[in-house]
Amino acid sequence: MIKAILIFNNHGKPRLIRFYQYFAEDMQQQIIRETFHLVSKRDDNVCNFLEGGSLIGGSDYKLIYRHYATLYFVFCVDSSESELGILDLIQVFVETLDKCFENVCELDLIFHMDKVHYILQEVVMGGMVLETNMNEIVAQVELQNRMEKSEFVFISRM
């Protein structure tokens, strides 16, 4: 099970946080800080798996992260997930974001936080991997956005 998905930048500012297990608000912020602390110390040519944090889930969890330009994408998983699979999943997620936002950059994530959440909802649901086919994900997100837009057109005409 995926316990949390965190995206933060090189200075530790959170860009997207999604927890699939209940934590109180201050615990959530503490987890973000601790994760940033662990991940930022890593060199660029070491492996993408980290153990040793203590806040989430006790002992059965590891952090799988990828560093893209200014952002860290961190998935916090337990032992029931395949580590290399999650690594690929991060790649799929980022490529999906790229397709949805057209050459996605950090500012896109900042200003369209809700949209990123909706895209993530198509990939991971309830801590489990839902869909890994990028085209399928993008198609569904498009349809949903179109539906939302059509409502607003209707309302603004009123």
Add this chain to the structure above:
Amino acid sequence: MSPSVRLQEMIRVIRSARTQCEERGVIQRECAAIRAQFRQADNVGRSHNLAKLLYVHMLGYPAHFGQMECVRLIASPRYSEKRVGYLGAMMLLDEKQDASLLITNSIKNDLSHSNQYVQSLALCTLACMGSAEMCRDLAPEIDRLLRTSNSYIKKKAALCAVHIVRKVPELGELFTTAAHSLLSEKNHGVLHGAVVLITELCEQNPESLAQFRKVVPELVHIMKGLVMSGYSPEHNVAGISDPFLQVRILRLLRILGRNNDTASDAMNDLLAQVATNTDSSKTAGSAVLYETVLTIMDIKSESGLRVLAVNILGRFLLNNDRNIRYISMMSLQKIVQTDHNAVQRHRGTIVDCLKDPDASVKRRALELSLALVSAVNIRSMMKELLLFLSSCPPELRAQAASGIFSAAERYAPSQRWHIDTILHVLTTAGADVRDETVPNLIQLITTANELHSYTVHKLYRALVADISQSLVQVACWCVGEYGDLLLRAECDDTEPVQVTEDDVLDALETVLQSHMSSPATRGFALTATMKLSTRITHNVDRIRSIVSIYGSCIDLELQQRAVEYNALFKKYDHMRAAVLERMPVIDKTSPGHSKGEMTAGPVQERDQTQKQPAVETVSQESTNQASNLLDLLSSSDDAPQSTPAQPHSLDACPTSSSSPEGDLLDLLGGLDLMPAPSLTVYEKNGVTLRLQCDRQMDTGVSITLSASNSTDGDITQFNLQAAVPKCVQLQMKAPSGDVLPARAAGQLTQAILLKNPNKVGLRMRVRVSYCSQGTNYQDTVQIDSFPSVAWQ
């Protein structure tokens, strides 16, 4: 106008704040505005407000006032508002909040909505934060959705079902048939969801596991299709066709094939095929291969296949990509118990990984190396491990140190090697070892008779050079105990140190005065100094002066020791040599004792006369009994006397009150659980005192005195004192309290240990004193006959 423009405005404003304080101010203003708008009845921009609130929540500011708004938005008919409402529910609500119950109805309605996206929102929310009650309510709905024809909904319903099964395992049976039928789907998303659901059902319930074994041929068929199919653009990741689904199916096959021959047979061909055909140059292929290897090792596969699997792992281990190396070490860890020899072949590579600059790889290599230590390779492995310890990252030190200790204990080829290894670890990583190492090491040293002079020489050198507390404690103890060997300066195994008595005393005094010594260490040093008074010839006066200085020390423990040692010098000089002689070999305690289970409370010993020092160990208890009891003893006709105290036997216990472990004299050893008859020994004024023999040992017995009160008022200041004939030793543990509640509402117990090495008849005199309804009472009871088990 696009829906979140106001959100973007707010974000822009927040980002332009230059200081944290400014940002807080902006956010507070925004939150106040949002709260005001929430209170208005109808509002076009409701969804924007909630979106803004969620952004603020992500930054870490409180957002609980948005919970009711989420509920309202979810109930709205408009999709845009529902969307934000559900997102808010997933971020802000959880089953502990009351508001979460209110959305159950909305979710129920939305699950049967005509629009599939509304349905999917409801499913998503249920899967994220559905409580057990919600799951129970909505499970039939989910089951219905599992049978629709819409694959988008089906895959979401499958994962929702997994969440329900996790929360309420009994509902698993509801989904079993649906799960079966989902396996014949073509859509990969649905297949994936179905496999996850079946995996969860099998993990929860062994009966489902037996049922789903029939599905193995179907799964094999699907896998074959994936592996052998050509290039299919929609599921392709780096040349592998839907590796995510392959990995899931392999995992499920592993669960189904475990401990089951028929299922394992059905999979053998497939696993061989996957193992040979998958291209592992990219991560996707490696992921599939890795799962295959784990599955092969876990099921009852044929030996050829196992060899293939271990070879694949070996190849992984030599791969340049660090991720692959990490993964292979993880999988080797899983199989090291069962296929130990196969993993031993790769020991060289694993030990090399200890030197890898990557901390994660180091951690894996350390665990694996510790698992690979065996009697054959202990010397070479220990060399590598000690080398690693000196350069390892700080977070791994404690683990490495404890791993080295347990490995050394199990496979030490000689005692000298064992002591050397422990000393090496203490000098390199002394700050990170656990407290138990000190008594364990001391016990080890006492058993190694021939090595005493060697050990004390090495430790003396370490004492002068080092400051880590564990090492200093052990060194002080050794110098105190074997100081004469040190001064004689003869040693076979190592270069003897030419020290004078002054040097040794200097070293101990430095420890006593150093700011870096913990109170426990100072205690060790003081006792060691005292012990040296019998082992050296010239500087006894110096020792006396050192000891008397500490008689006014602020630390209670040190002060008590110093006062007692002073008394030993002044009044009981004739006994000093006997008291401070060499310690007997200490018995190794069972693991239960050394882990901190307190089987013995504070041990207090009774002495002949009032002035004689009573040495106390681990936890201090207020002892007002000493003087009163001694009056009792001196006044009786039998002149019962207890044997002289043996303080030296208690020296070994580290006096740090933090760890009650290390009760090296296992006084209550020997578990003879005989039925314990009880005897009423005193009954007066409503107070009943009963005696019960708990345990019988070769040389003694442990009894419990329990008191109860049948009057209407509480009895306070209840106190028991006991005396025994000479040649019998008495030790009283701490009473459970000193108040007897009225009307036998509770009991007081006190345990007493009698040591009877000469096997004389056991007799005991007990004085009971208490205060009942304002009057003080005191009575004496003679117990001549113990319940029969007391007689040998």
